[in-house]
Amino acid sequence: MISQPTVRVLIIGAGIAGMAAAIALRRTGAAVDLIDIEPDRTVLGAGLTITGPTLRALRQLGVYEEVAAHGYVGEGIRVCGVDGTYIRDIPTPMPSGSGVRGSGGIGRPVLYRILSSRVLASGVRPRFGLSVASFSQDVNGVDVAFSDGTSARYDMVIGADGIYSRTRRQLFPAAPEPRYTGQSVWRMFVPRPPEVDRRHYFLGGEVKVGWTPVSATRMYMFVVERTPRTVRAAHELPAGLTELLEPYGGYVETFRESIREDTEIAYRPLESFNLPGPWHQGRVLLIGDAAHPTTPQLASGAGMAVEDALVLAEELGRHREVTATFEAFSARHEQRCRFVVESSIEIGRLEQEQAPPQAQTAVVERALARLMEPV
Structure with missing residues (x-):
């Protein structure tokens, strides 16, 4: 039996998509180099909401049990009014x-630690503070x-370097x-009361408020606001968020008073x-x-990134040839990502129009039902 040559892969970007791709591609026997332009692995940001289809993808990647142990998993989304009533x-x-x-x-930092551990366990050693100067x-x-003056040759290059991707600009000038959608989002961590067992939306007001548990004791609250694109200084944020939350009751009022x-x-x-x-x-x-890149209304950006990695690895394992792999990847996953x-943009449009809660949640339900279908 003739053994297949090892496929050499460069992954640009060590975020969720890049790390998931490194983990999945190593399973195919590919030799993987992973680089990131940032000089260190300081991960900022609040929490990530994760849908059931995303949890399924994380299970296929092999990290579901760790996510469940260090994050939150449950069932359902509770929709409430501005006053907090069910x-x-x-x-x-x-x-x-x-x-x-x-x-x-x-x-987000917890998920990065989980994925980073799996990347290292796969034998990949990410190099930080390194970027691609050019490729041909x-x-x-x-x-x-x-960027450090070295060079290498690869069978495949994967650009996983985010919404402001340099790889995209180099590949498709x-x-x-990226364009502003008309909305901005505020996020903060708050204590998780013991009786809060699921995600919540508070709909019907001028802004959309919600929260997602991220551990046994914490959750993150988000506020999606329609506004002209605005730059806000850090010292302005507490007063600004307090004002936005003024009409809201229930636990939202409690959290507002804690700011x-x-x-x-x-x-x-x-x-x-x-x-x-x-x-x-x-x-x-x-x-x-x-x-x-997707806005957070459907909470599926991370899920699509992990699915990208899984589909790419499966198709490489099936075809062992780059052109066929990429074509099969596109045919299988591109339309799902576009959906x-x-x-997400449609939900954001309805939020900006202050459409009735049932109109907003109908889009969420239809989308989640479709995403439950096998990839």
Whole structure:
């Protein structure tokens, strides 16, 4: 029996998409180099909401048990009014045999630690503070020149370097740039009361408020606001968030009253774009936010990134040839990712129009039902 040659892969970007790709591709026997432009692994940010389909992808990646142990997994989404009164529950059942719960959440730094540990266990040693200065490709491979003056040749290059991807600009100079959606999001960690056992939305007001448990004792609260694109200084955030939460009752009121001048609050504008397909050219492929950045309304950005990695590895294992692998990847996953982006934008549009809660949640339910289908 003739053994297959080892496929040499460069992954640019050590975020969720890049680390998941490193883990999945190593299972195929590929030799993987993973680089990131940031000089160290300081992970900022609040929590991540995780849907059932994302939990399924994390299980296929091999990290579900750790996510469940260090984060939160449960069922359902509770919808409440501005005053905190119960409206209804959105069920989040996963298909029988999936082996996961229907909903979850985790702190972003915690998920990064879990994935980083698996990357190292796979034998990959990420190199930080390193970027691609340039690359050129032919029918047999990609020659990459790095920012430190070194160079190497690869069979495949994966751009997983986020919404502001340098790889995308190098590969597709005419690609669209990220555009502001008209909404910004505020996030802060709050204590998780023992009786809070699921995600919550508070709908019907001028802003959308919600929270997601991320551990046994903590959850993160988010506020999605329609506003012109605004730069806010850190010292302005506590007063600004307090004002936005003024109409809200229940636990939201309790958390509003706990905000102090030194409360840590994250604030960022929401951006997206629609990149025409295919997301590859020759032997270079974009995945994750580099190809399909999504706003957080459907809580599926991380899930699509992990699915990208899984589908790519499965198709490489099936074809062992780059062109066929990329074509199969596109045929199998591109439209699913576009669906997530488009559904998230649609929910954001309804939020900005202050559409009735049932109109907003109907889009969520339809989208989650479709994402429960096998990849």
